[in-house]
Amino acid sequence: xxxxxxxxxxxxxxxxxxxxxxxxxxxxxxxxxxxxxxxxxxxxxxxxxxxxxxxxxxxxxxxxxxxxxxxxxxxxxxxxxxxxxxxxxxxxxxxxxxxxxxxxxxxxxxxxxxxxxxxxxxxxxxxxxxxxxxxxxxxxxxxxxxxxxxxxxxxxxxxxxxxxxxxxxxxxxxxxxxxxxxxxxxxxxxxxxxxxxxxxxxxxxxxxxxxxxxxxxxxxxxxxxxxxxxxxxxxxxxxxxxxxxxxxxxxxxxxxxxxxxxxxxxxxxxxxxxxxxxxxxxxxxxxxxxxxxxxxxxxxxxxxxxxxxxxxxxxxxxxxxxxxxx
Numbered sequence: 001x002x003x004x005x006x007x008x009x010x011x012x013x014x015x016x017x018x019x020x021x022x023x024x025x026x027x028x029x030x031x032x033x034x035x036x037x038x039x040x041x042x043x044x045x046x047x048x049x050x051x052x053x054x055x056x057x058x059x060x061x062x063x064x065x066x067x068x069x070x071x072x073x074x075x076x077x078x079x080x081x082x083x084x085x086x087x088x089x090x091x092x093x094x095x096x097x098x099x100x101x102x103x104x105x106x107x108x109x110x111x112x113x114x115x116x117x118x119x120x121x122x123x124x125x126x127x128x129x130x131x132x133x134x135x136x137x138x139x140x141x142x143x144x145x146x147x148x149x150x151x152x153x154x155x156x157x158x159x160x161x162x163x164x165x166x167x168x169x170x171x172x173x174x175x176x177x178x179x180x181x182x183x184x185x186x187x188x189x190x191x192x193x194x195x196x197x198x199x200x201x202x203x204x205x206x207x208x209x210x211x212x213x214x215x216x217x218x219x220x221x222x223x224x225x226x227x228x229x230x231x232x233x234x235x236x237x238x239x240x241x242x243x244x245x246x247x248x249x250x251x252x253x254x255x256x257x258x259x260x261x262x263x264x265x266x267x268x269x270x271x272x273x274x275x276x277x278x279x280x281x282x283x284x285x286x287x288x289x290x291x292x293x294x295x296x297x298x299x300x301x302x303x304x305x306x307x308x309x310x311x312x313x314x315x316x317x318x319x320x321x322x323x324x325x326x
Contacts, residue, residue: 060169077137084144091148095155098262109139109147167242167267170217171304174251175206175274176288180310182206184284186318187297203288203294204318210255210283212274216265217289217301218243225261227254227277235286236277241265246293250285255278 009015092103158165175182184205189198218245227237235252239259242248255275263270274282289298299315306314 038254067130070134074130074134076136077134079209080141081137083190084141084148087148088144091151091155100156101158104147104151109144131309134217164219165245168245169247170243170249170289172215172217172267173206173213173302173305174214174249175208175285176215177206178189179306180314180317182208183314183317185222186299186315187321203286204298206274206285206287208274208283209284210273212285213270214239214251214254214272214274214285216241216269216271217249217287218247218267220244220247220249220265222259222261222263222265222271223248225257226260227252235280236280237272237275238278239272241271246291247282250286250288250290252288253280253284255283 075310083242088104088109088219096103098290177183184207185201186203186204189200218263219240223242224238227235235250237252237254237257239251239254239257240248243250251272254272254277256273257271259265259269259271274283274285280286287298288295289301290296299311299318302311302314
């Protein structure tokens, strides 16, 4: 029951009932509403801090599941990384070695992951370190997998061209050398026959009478037919053949040519004849093999000509001769 208010009237010497204005009523109602709202708000804040709603519990469970999935994904990515690393190792050290192709540099395989932070938009996320690490690892694996895929495309092309490559690589002796009787000075330091000083001999000499046929040691294209039969310096009359696959061969001190510049030749074709031109002290052929522009020991490239026993004998003969013929 609402309380009634009275006020003493001195004129009538009695108490008279006092009425409440609308403004007072509204003020009381608003005050009551404000206090109730504040109390309710306080109750909600306390409740939310002390008790979890079903939605909050659901979100927390989902968050835990996501963290677990990230951890499992990270472990799976590490396994994939190890498998990819093994594929890269086989590619560089087995497949590319078989086809004599240069391995892919690590700087190429790992390129493109420095500089600008492309994961800055992830830094505001909870557990950002794990999310960024996973995203970075995925990007790296995707890049490395792409490079490895392109590498296998190249290796496949090399495999398809293997027959052509095997026919092109120098693989026989440049002169007929039955019983190895024409083997002379080989690769290494030797005494120069003219200057009488110790010089490195970048090739192999074969003694043979002037006019003895000289053969192309692999398929290729003649890129040089030059020199002078009168000059007493250098290799005299020279033929160079580009075999592709970074291989070239040189045939020096010839007496005559049997090919022209730009001509395609096959292994075993006669390209010229043994002579005594240039800085030569006796009729012979000076033969060189170049790989990537550098001279390498020709003795490594007689595998279609020699048995293992004949190869060992040739190395012994060429190594025991202390003086070259050019």
